[in-house]
Amino acid sequence: MISQLMTPVKFNLLQQFFQKNMYPKMFKIFLLVIVGIAVAESAACAKDICSRVRCVQVMKEDCKKNEVFVEKAGYCGCCNACRTVIKEGDPCPPPVRGGSSPTSQCEEGTTCMEVKDERICARDCQVGIDIAAFEYYWLSDMYLKMFKILFLVIVGIVVTEAIVCTENYCDTVRCKQATEDDCNENEVFVENGGTCGCCDACRIKEGSPCVPVRGGPPGCEDGTTCMKVGDEHICARDCR
Secondary structure (H helix, E strand, C coil): CHHHHCCHHHHHHHHHHHHHHHHHHHHHHHHHHHHHHHHHHHHCCCCCHHHHCCCCCCCHHHCCCCEEEECCCCHHHCCCEEEEEECCCCECCCCCCCCCCCCEEECCCCEEEEECCEEEEECCCCCCCCHHHHHHHHHHHHHHHHHHHHHHHHHHHHHHCCCCCCCCHHHHCCCCCCCHHHCCCCEEEECCCCHHHCCCEEEECCCCECCCCCCCCCCECCCEEEEEECCEEEEEECCC
């Protein structure tokens, strides 16, 4: 809608300004995402992480009077551990994040839940699983997948927008000399009509067939865009 209200010249100027200011910020975001993935990988539980974890041998005899022995209850479910038992009605800690595991648990028949703005061990006949344990395993896996998806999205944007018209871009471009004789009947010769305005080129005339290529050199003549009209792509006017 906005592009329809603008002239082709104004729209092109806006596009150039956006490209010059967007890409430095994009690469900073890209770097932050990589750091975030590294942190998530170190904090979350990978499938084979237990093969790299050395467990301190914990036996039932090592647990204190108010503790209970739980198998595979340590870091990422790799090691045995002793957990403090919290009685019904007593405060309980919020669910942990990352690879860490809870150091305490509610006594049998109770679950850590929020009751009147505080978390306590309470009975709930409708709850069939330990909510804290469910949140721990589900969130650990979710955050890791979320960072990976975000990483793939950023990589996709960088790849599809690889051609960027910087201020000195034309200094690095070697132009293949194009003349009017090189253009066919459906094309028009345009000086500096190639990628980023660096080289002379043959551009497709209005109404002629075109191939939509994202990130490639401009194909249609000025004021037109390769768009689908009916069952084919042709160079048509941006604003009517």
